[in-house]
Amino acid sequence: MRRTDFAYDLPVDLIAQHPPAHRAGGRLLHVPKAAPVQDLKFTDFPDLLRAGDLLVFNDTRVIPARVRGVKPTGGQVEILLERVLDANRILAHVHASKPLRPEAPVSLPGGVEARFIQRHDDLFELQLSTEPLAYFEQYGAMPLPPYIERDAEADDAARYQTIYARKPGAVAAPTAGLHFDDEVLARCKSKGVDTTFVTLHVGAGTFQNVRVEDLQQHRMHAERISVSEQACEAIAAAKARGGRVVAVGTTVVRTLESAAQSGTSLVGALQPYEGETRLFITPGYDFRVIDALLTNFHLPESTLLMLVSAFGGFDEVMRAYRHAVEQRYRFFSYGDAMFLERR
Known part of the structure; x- marks a missing residue:
């Protein structure tokens, strides 16, 4: 078929x-x-x-898996967690106007930084300056599907x-x-x-x-x-x-x-x-x-x-x-x- x-x-x-x-x-x-x-x-x-x-x-x-950050240039970045790899590395979907660079960490809410390591097909390996799961639980938003055309609400x-x-x-x-x-x-x-x-x-x-x-x-x-x-x-x-x-x-x-x-x-x-x-x-x-x-x-x-x-x-x-x-x-x-x- x-x-x-x-x-x-x-x-x-x-x-x-x-x-x-x-x-x-x-x-x-x-x-x-x-x-x-x-x-x-x-x-x-x-x-x-x-x-x-x-x-x-x-x-x-x-997991409340979506966070938004800012590059040193001021460009906006959206990170959608796909998987926690270890104590500070994750695989994520990343949406940004221009590609991430290893030497330019993304500033996230709560004073946390995310640094680009390498690509894995459509996914980005990122290193956070904190433990990922606890961080997303505190600062992340619920990752509603793309066909729900609104931001996540409290409910x-x-x-x-x-x-x-x-x-x-x-x-x-x-x-x-x-x-x-x-x-x-x-x-x-x-x-x-x-x-x-x-x-x-x-x-x-x-x-x-x-x-x-x-x-x-x-x-x-x-x-x-x-x-x-x-x-x-x-x-x-x-x-x-x-x-x-x-x-x-x-x-x-x-x-x-x-x-x-x-x-x-x-x-x-x-x-x-x-x-x-x-x-x-x-x-x-x-x-x-x-x-x-x-x-x-x-x-x-x-x-x-x-x-x-x-x-x-x-x-x-x-x-x-x-x-x-x-x-x-x-x-x-x-x-x-x-x-x-x-x-």
């Missing part, structure tokens, strides 16, 4: 610029295996689950974060999880649904466009993942009792499927894994772990839409997206959700 196969028309006014008034206040499009789509509310989600199912969440926590500090986030490292939210509040989680538990957690620290590369027409030529950005022994045991137990493994978001799909391909997994058993993933899932992929998927609506021609199409069926997913546009669902990070069962 080719990049343009995943194009669709999206009115700009359907791109959600703010979260709904309440976390679970969005809509939910159900895409069953062999029935017409259903227009629901997200609060209906627990009713789509069955006793014995397992919800798998991504417990990454978004985004909580709303662009899942209620179960606990491991700092992401610069973009695992957005399917943003819909869950305590009440929805409690209703899932009351139905006999178990939960477990994996970690994928979402990078800003998740918003990068696919620049090639031939999908085989696309190279995914690297993201750090972790699958614990407890998560492996929970997944094995769910499958043994006939329950479904329900991924809350595409990041969970990529994490578990990457672990299943890692070479450390025995036949028929998922093993703990920690490392990086560049897994690019397109139609024709043979899923090993996931049985159902809760996800938001994704950008045209994006790797995430390709993943969802691989899982739910290309024709079915593209038809569902056209339906969502017609019914004026809200799209992208702060938008509505869809629930798909494996075909």
Whole structure:
């Protein structure tokens, strides 16, 4: 398949610029295996689950990763943290009117300096004069996606974060999880649904466009993942009792499927894994772990839409997206959700 196969028309006014008034206040499009789509509310989600199912969440926590600084010339620089490398070095996306130079450190809020070390493809290696993670937590702004055309507001500090986030490292939210509040989680538990957690620290590369027409030529950005022994045991137990493994978001799909391909997994058993993933899932992929998927609506021609199409069926997913546009669902990070069962 080719990049343009995943194009669709999206009115700009359907791109959600703010979260709904309440976390679970969005809509939910159900895409069953062999029935017409259903227009629901997200609060209906627990009713789509069955006793014995397992919800798998991504417990990454978004770092307030965007800071603005000034070069010695007075030029403005925006730094978007991608990854902390060590005690004072980071990889970052940098936007400036002219290229950074090693001999010209950037002055940041709080009296901190950032010095350019070298390029790594689209990323810049920078050395800070302080410990990076603590610095960004204090001085950074939430890194809202580029299609949200406003600066981060006070409310985004909580709303662009899942209620179960606990491991700092992401610069973009695992957005399917943003819909869950305590009440929805409690209703899932009351139905006999178990939960477990994996970690994928979402990078800003998740918003990068696919620049090639031939999908085989696309190279995914690297993201750090972790699958614990407890998560492996929970997944094995769910499958043994006939329950479904329900991924809350595409990041969970990529994490578990990457672990299943890692070479450390025995036949028929998922093993703990920690490392990086560049897994690019397109139609024709043979899923090993996931049985159902809760996800938001994704950008045209994006790797995430390709993943969802691989899982739910290309024709079915593209038809569902056209339906969502017609019914004026809200799209992208702060938008509505869809629930798909494996075909």
